[in-house]
Amino acid sequence: MDKRPLKGQRxxxxxxxxxxxxxTRILADSGAEVIKVQCKKMAKGAESNLGGYFNTWNxxxxxxxxxxxxxxxxxxxxxxxKISDVVIxxxxxxVMANWGLDYKKLREVKPDLIVVSMSAMGQSGPWKNxxxxxxTIQALSGITWLSSSSKDAPSGPGYAYAxxxxxxxxxxxxxxxxxxxxxxxxxxxxDISEYETMCTLIGPALMDVSxxxxxxxxxxxxxxxxxxxxxxxxxxxxxxxxxxxxVFNETQWQTLCRVMDSPLxxxxxxxxxxxxxxxxxxxxxxxxxxxxxxxxxxxxxxLLQEAGIHAGIVQNAEDLAGDPQLKARxxxxxxxxxxxxxxxxxTSPVHLKSDATTxxxxxxxxxxxxxxxxxxxxGMKEDELSSYVExxxxx
Amino acid sequence: xxxxxxxxxxxxxxxxLDLADExxxxxxxxxxxxxxxxxxVERPGGDPSRRLGPFLKxxxxxxxxxxFEYNNxxxxxxxxxxxxxxxREIFLRLIRKTDILVxxxxxxxxxxxxxxxxxxxxxxxxxxxxxxxxxGKKGPRSRYKSCDLVACAFGGAMHVSGSPSCAxxxxxxxxxxxxxSLFSAVAxxxxxRSRAQSGKGQEIDISLQxxxxxxxxxxxxxxxxxxxxxxxxxxxxxxxxxxxxxxKDGYILLTxxxxxxxxxxxxxxxxxxxDLVEERWYDEAYRQEHLDHVIEVLQRWTMTxxxxxxxxxxxxxxxxxxxxxxPAEVLKSPQLQARGFFMEMDHHGGDxxxxxxGMPYKFSNTPFHQRKxxxxxxxxxxSVYQRELGLSDDQIERLSSLDVI
Numbered sequence: 001m002d003k004r005p006l007k008g009q010r011x012x013x014x015x016x017x018x019x020x021x022x023x024t025r026i027l028a029d030s031g032a033e034v035i036k037v038q039c040k041k042m043a044k045g046a047e048s049n050l051g052g053y054f055n056t057w058n059x060x061x062x063x064x065x066x067x068x069x070x071x072x073x074x075x076x077x078x079x080x081x082k083i084s085d086v087v088i089x090x091x092x093x094x095v096m097a098n099w100g101l102d103y104k105k106l107r108e109v110k111p112d113l114i115v116v117s118m119s120a121m122g123q124s125g126p127w128k129n130x131x132x133x134x135x136t137i138q139a140l141s142g143i144t145w146l147s148s149s150s151k152d153a154p155s156g157p158g159y160a161y162a163x164x165x166x167x168x169x170x171x172x173x174x175x176x177x178x179x180x181x182x183x184x185x186x187x188x189x190x191d192i193s194e195y196e197t198m199c200t201l202i203g204p205a206l207m208d209v210s211x212x213x214x215x216x217x218x219x220x221x222x223x224x225x226x227x228x229x230x231x232x233x234x235x236x237x238x239x240x241x242x243x244x245x246x247v248f249n250e251t252q253w254q255t256l257c258r259v260m261d262s263p264l265x266x267x268x269x270x271x272x273x274x275x276x277x278x279x280x281x282x283x284x285x286x287x288x289x290x291x292x293x294x295x296x297x298x299x300x301x302x303l304l305q306e307a308g309i310h311a312g313i314v315q316n317a318e319d320l321a322g323d324p325q326l327k328a329r330x331x332x333x334x335x336x337x338x339x340x341x342x343x344x345x346x347t348s349p350v351h352l353k354s355d356a357t358t359x360x361x362x363x364x365x366x367x368x369x370x371x372x373x374x375x376x377x378x379g380m381k382e383d384e385l386s387s388y389v390e391x392x393x394x395x
Numbered sequence: 396x397x398x399x400x401x402x403x404x405x406x407x408x409x410x411x412l413d414l415a416d417e418x419x420x421x422x423x424x425x426x427x428x429x430x431x432x433x434x435x436v437e438r439p440g441g442d443p444s445r446r447l448g449p450f451l452k453x454x455x456x457x458x459x460x461x462x463f464e465y466n467n468x469x470x471x472x473x474x475x476x477x478x479x480x481x482x483r484e485i486f487l488r489l490i491r492k493t494d495i496l497v498x499x500x501x502x503x504x505x506x507x508x509x510x511x512x513x514x515x516x517x518x519x520x521x522x523x524x525x526x527x528x529x530x531g532k533k534g535p536r537s538r539y540k541s542c543d544l545v546a547c548a549f550g551g552a553m554h555v556s557g558s559p560s561c562a563x564x565x566x567x568x569x570x571x572x573x574x575x576s577l578f579s580a581v582a583x584x585x586x587x588r589s590r591a592q593s594g595k596g597q598e599i600d601i602s603l604q605x606x607x608x609x610x611x612x613x614x615x616x617x618x619x620x621x622x623x624x625x626x627x628x629x630x631x632x633x634x635x636x637x638x639x640x641x642x643k644d645g646y647i648l649l650t651x652x653x654x655x656x657x658x659x660x661x662x663x664x665x666x667x668x669x670d671l672v673e674e675r676w677y678d679e680a681y682r683q684e685h686l687d688h689v690i691e692v693l694q695r696w697t698m699t700x701x702x703x704x705x706x707x708x709x710x711x712x713x714x715x716x717x718x719x720x721x722p723a724e725v726l727k728s729p730q731l732q733a734r735g736f737f738m739e740m741d742h743h744g745g746d747x748x749x750x751x752x753g754m755p756y757k758f759s760n761t762p763f764h765q766r767k768x769x770x771x772x773x774x775x776x777x778s779v780y781q782r783e784l785g786l787s788d789d790q791i792e793r794l795s796s797l798d799v800i
């Protein structure tokens with residue numbers, strides 16, 4: 001028997017791209033019946049059912065087609081909302097209202113419904129209609145600026161971090177609202193701002209700037225408030241191979257010196273205390289890199305970790321796919337897809353007792369569950385469904 | 396109004412004991428913000444994460460850590476030495492009244508004290524215990540030492556961040572701790588739902604490394620589906636769709652491929668489109684091949700404008716452009732101000748209110764109000780030990796003299 005925690009909860013899912021689909025993937029993996037709404041003309045690019053991207057973020061979901069540009073589609077959507085626990089979307093603010101599916105309308109058909117909007121900026125404010133992708137949000141939130149090797153070369157995280165973070169906040173908000181609904185009988189409307197989700201992750205820096213009236217400049221891996229030296233990323237043997245090393249105290253420093261066979265420079269006065277090592281961090285890093293450069297990343301990290309020093313391999317995608325730790329913890333899952341064959345994706349850091357991945361299914365084909373959803377759940381007759389299909393409303 | 400009296404919070408009535416250090420103190424902060432009642436349990440003298448900067452007035456005293464402040468607001472705080480037998484007894488009494496326990500100690504530490512999940516769930520079968528460690532409690536690297544830098548390296552965030560000509564760059568701040576805390580908070584609420592069905596709690600084993608790997612968006616997707624090992628691209632977005640360019644007063648994030656004719660129209664209006672008006676540039680594949688030239692022409696144009704001019708112009712034309720903002724600019728953002736995102740709160744030892752991020756979501760039925768700054772060391776000892784556990788003044792005095800609390 002399926003004992004997953006969200007068994008019996010139904011989510012009507014209007015989300016697309018990454019932030020929204022990541023939120024609903026968490027819900028789907030946890031047993032919720034997530035019904036993803038697509039239509040032919042939108043099922044392109046990141047939303048193409050046979051793409052790797054779509055397949056990674058939409059597994060375990062059901063898929064239907066419903067073209068919301070037809071007025072009749074609204075009535076069908078409302079019928080679906082009536083039998084759902086959660087309705088979730090990540091469009092810009094006007095879209096749901098234009099379709100006649102704003103919270104007020106949805107609540108009329110299901111008073112305890114939980115409705116979640118995950119827009120870039122939130123539903124209010126002067127920038128509410130701004131167009132934004134993950135990269136846009138990262139630029140606005142300060143994380144791009146701060147995560148750079150210097151103030152003259154802003155780069156930021158090399159992936160849409162903000163979308164995953166917004167997705168996590170989205171799932172968290174749904175779960176908290178379900179908890180509240182079960183206790184109070186009440187649903188609610190949740191307005192999430194992806195911009196704000198990113199800003200919560202640099203909280204201490206924002207407080208620092210506001211209070212201490214100074215500016216924080218990007219310094220690569222170094223940061224003023226980190227009390228460690230050496231602390232950084234060092235070149236190793238091989239093409240684009242790197243390790244990280246962090247030494248927080250005197251004992252660890254002595255250990256590092258020993259592991260390096262105590263080269264003469266380690267005895268120098270300028271490196272004799274943590275604060276002196278911090279003052280001469282750049283020189284220290286250069287000397288240390290002469291040592292790391294003669295070792296493989298794997299070898300050096302094993303050596304240092306066995307001696308009790310914080311060290312890590314800078315892993316690339318191939319390293320991660322073969323990582324023995326991730327393997328031992330079943331972090332990746334492979335599922336057979338009817339068209340694509342075997343597909344592999346990440347599970348989640350959340351491994352609950354009831355979360356066996358054995359029953360997991362790949363993402364839906366376009367309209368794969370039309371019959372189940374429209375006939376079995378909504379009770380449409382076959383001729384009713386086919387007339388909608390003929391008009392292009394479903395399909 | 397006292398924290399515990401708030402009946403209308405999303406998570407009112409849920410009781411959390413937070414033994415976490417910097418690795419996961421954000422987990423129970425997220426839940427405290429939503430109305431859960433959280434008691435931070437620190438060792439006598441204070442949690443080590445109080446030593447983490449930045450600090451108020453840059454003075455590194457344990458009650459002035461802004462990192463601690465941010466991650467522990469809305470919690471109450473007690474001190475307790477669970478390694479001493481008297482402290483252990485009190486801890487077990489607290490566990491009876493607890494729904495969720497968050498720990499970050501190294502794998503085996505709680506078990507060695509006979510306070511592992513199996514022991515604790517005998518006392519409270521409904522207990523949900525979340526353990527956040529560098530690599531998780533199981534697996535060949537479970538005893539490796541970790542910190543944000545190590546987690547971001549092993550997790551894969553660094554390899555794809557930064558300029559190709561420089562060393563990989565770790566995302567700023569303690570991102571692995573925040574990501575792991577978000578996953579932990581989600582896990583807690585899922586486990587609460589399971590408990591509602593089964594009556595039983597469970598232990599949840601969260602790995603910082605996995606939390607980082609889970610945020611990588613395209614990285615593993617392209618590896619598994621397209622056999623590509625993504626690399627660092629500096630100011631260029633992974634799929635070349637965006638580029639960060641210098642402008643008059645800083646940097647702007649610009650799109651390179653979207654609505655090409657509109658983009659070139661903007662440049663051409665100012666006679667700055669150069670040869671990009673020519674027919675061959677309409678072909679996207681051609682542009683991909685000669686990206687350097689496109690970027691060069693665009694940058695000549697952006698250098699004649701300010702960040703805010705380009706942001707406004709871009710948004711007007713529906714381009715997802717944005718200025719590369721600094722924290723000071725984030726604090727002044729008209730959007731965040733209009734939504735009342737920043738909260739102001741008096742800070743201990745400060746002479747001015749601290750401005751800090753509130754919640755990124757608005758719940759129509761359970762509005763959020765920031766209520767309480769982070770606790771001072773042992774600030775709530777009396778109210779918890781006396782009122783909730785019923786210890787006498789004498790008992791508390793004795794425990795305090797033994798350095799148990």
